[in-house]
Amino acid sequence: MTIEGHTDLPAPRTEIFADKDALCASVAERLVALLRSTVAADGVAHVALTGGGAGIGTLAAVSELLRGDASAAPDWRAVHIWWGDERLLPADDAERNAQQAREALLDELVRDHGLPEANIHPMAATEQTDSPDEGAERYAAELASHAAAGAALPSFAVVLLGVGPDGHVASLFPGREALAATGRSTVGEHDSPKPPPARVSLTFDAIRSARRVWTVVAGADKAEAVGRAFEGATPVEEIPAKNARGAEETVWHVDAAAAAHL
Numbered sequence: 001m002t003i004e005g006h007t008d009l010p011a012p013r014t015e016i017f018a019d020k021d022a023l024c025a026s027v028a029e030r031l032v033a034l035l036r037s038t039v040a041a042d043g044v045a046h047v048a049l050t051g052g053g054a055g056i057g058t059l060a061a062v063s064e065l066l067r068g069d070a071s072a073a074p075d076w077r078a079v080h081i082w083w084g085d086e087r088l089l090p091a092d093d094a095e096r097n098a099q100q101a102r103e104a105l106l107d108e109l110v111r112d113h114g115l116p117e118a119n120i121h122p123m124a125a126t127e128q129t130d131s132p133d134e135g136a137e138r139y140a141a142e143l144a145s146h147a148a149a150g151a152a153l154p155s156f157a158v159v160l161l162g163v164g165p166d167g168h169v170a171s172l173f174p175g176r177e178a179l180a181a182t183g184r185s186t187v188g189e190h191d192s193p194k195p196p197p198a199r200v201s202l203t204f205d206a207i208r209s210a211r212r213v214w215t216v217v218a219g220a221d222k223a224e225a226v227g228r229a230f231e232g233a234t235p236v237e238e239i240p241a242k243n244a245r246g247a248e249e250t251v252w253h254v255d256a257a258a259a260a261h262l
């Protein structure tokens, strides 16, 4: 089965926040509202999470929101949790995006808010395979099993993405072969410049099939990458984040420090 990311997508827009906490609180609110409206409209909502400080901070902010007032929340029984990328490590490794997400929010959603454990779809851990390629194949199969007939992956309401100081998103790093993986939903990375080397990632085709792409970017070390992502001439091979777009919208949530070069 092949997939095609959309090619003609709306231009990204930016929203700038005073600091990381304000950014995370705002994205958390929007995420909860989006999942709620998506479940109401479609009966199901698929979301792809990201690791990183702002990504996990957003999940912690969702947890805080729910403690204040859970009435705005979606029916968590209808929400499916996926990841944009993962580190190929033991399942309970503290460096795993899934493990960090569990601690920040997901364990609580399962325990107190009815999120079925079966709706959490982590990428492969080393208990399943040591091979990033096999991990990618396994995840592609899992995605396909939740896709509409003829599609390779579910319709993501939103893909959340952190952006590295080098301009990477998910595990799509500058200059790496994985950037060029097309016609498939996932790709293995064997030699990531950021440790650990072995990772699994969604491809750009998969990211670009999402209805929305929301980046969450905080910190002065991101300012150059953010600035370059919005310059027309920047090659995607240098700043991969430039290529991350959603079919309906792409919003860069950026704190003031990371927005310094915009």
Ligand SMILES: O=C(O)[C@H](O)[C@@H](O)[C@H](O)[C@H](O)COP(=O)(O)O
Residues within 6 Å of the ligand: 050, 051, 052, 053, 054, 055, 085, 086, 087, 097, 161, 162, 163, 164, 165, 168, 169, 170, 171, 194, 216, 218, 219
């Ligand atoms: O697996 C990883 O290496 C991270 O998930 C990574 O992709 C992260 O999202 C960005 O590097 C931004 O991270 P920060 O938000 O912490 O800057």
